[in-house]
Amino acid sequence: MKPLEALGRRACEFAESTRENLAFLGETTACALGMLVHPGRFRLRDAALAFERASFDALPVTTGIGFLLGLILAFESAAALRMFGVEVYVSDLLAIGLFRELGPLVTAIVLAGRTGSAFAAEIGAMKVDEELDALTTMGLPPVRFLVMPRVVAAVAAMPVLTIFAELAGLIGGAIVLSMMDVPTPVFWRHVADVSTVFTISFGIVKGAFFGALVGLVGCAAGMRTTTAADGVGRAATSAVVGGIVAIAVADGLLAYLCYLWNI
Numbered sequence: 001m002k003p004l005e006a007l008g009r010r011a012c013e014f015a016e017s018t019r020e021n022l023a024f025l026g027e028t029t030a031c032a033l034g035m036l037v038h039p040g041r042f043r044l045r046d047a048a049l050a051f052e053r054a055s056f057d058a059l060p061v062t063t064g065i066g067f068l069l070g071l072i073l074a075f076e077s078a079a080a081l082r083m084f085g086v087e088v089y090v091s092d093l094l095a096i097g098l099f100r101e102l103g104p105l106v107t108a109i110v111l112a113g114r115t116g117s118a119f120a121a122e123i124g125a126m127k128v129d130e131e132l133d134a135l136t137t138m139g140l141p142p143v144r145f146l147v148m149p150r151v152v153a154a155v156a157a158m159p160v161l162t163i164f165a166e167l168a169g170l171i172g173g174a175i176v177l178s179m180m181d182v183p184t185p186v187f188w189r190h191v192a193d194v195s196t197v198f199t200i201s202f203g204i205v206k207g208a209f210f211g212a213l214v215g216l217v218g219c220a221a222g223m224r225t226t227t228a229a230d231g232v233g234r235a236a237t238s239a240v241v242g243g244i245v246a247i248a249v250a251d252g253l254l255a256y257l258c259y260l261w262n263i
Contacts, residue, residue, distance in 0.1 A: 066165030070172030123222025158211030
């Protein structure tokens with residue numbers, strides 16, 4: 001009976017976790033709608049501080065990864081297209097890939113590893129120190145004071161980080177193609193030809209959506225932190241893993257919808 005007992009226990013844990021996540025999502029949605037009606041309740045100073053940590057402090061890492069991503073994509077693509085003498089079209093491939101897919105995706109993964117874990121650790125430490133219980137006792141909703149500023153900061157930070165990562169990737173691609181005797185003005189002209197307003201806007205909106213997922217998953221992991229010795233560490237790990245999984249699933253669904261709608 002031990003395998004069946006373990007299976008039943010895992011099923012119960014999964015059902016309880018799903019219930020808690022849905023309750024957290026519902027409470028966060030209700031709080032967001034309430035702040036739209038009463039904007040004065042939003043803690044702008046806390047959101048600005050979280051935005052600074054999530055965006056400007058992460059710019060060096062995000063820009064560096066975007067630059068290396070552009071270099072790698074350009075090298076790998078040019079190696080295949082050079083056989084046909086059309087390595088100039090690497091610029092088109094690089095622009096479309098970065099703007100529509102790779103820019104928001106890679107930036108969101110970096111945000112999940114850097115900022116999502118920080119959100120979970122901060123809120124988890126507050127729960128261990130019983131600060132969340134103190135807020136609840138004083139009639140102050142933890143979701144409004146702790147979760148909403150961080151989620152809004154993550155949503156606002158993602159477009160900034162995505163744009164810098166995409167620009168860095170294009171610069172890396174331009175350097176690679178210049179080494180292959182493709183003039184830099186030709187590279188940027190091809191990039192401008194394929195970079196429509198919709199393509200750029202689609203990537204930015206996708207990045208903001210991924211930022212909301214990272215913020216929600218990170219804060220939810222912090223709110224579920226246990227008071228055990230390794231509770232905060234488990235919460236940070238759960239935030240990173242859960243954020244990356246949520247990003248991958250959401251990106252797959254968006255890609256399928258774009259295929260259905262021929263976008």
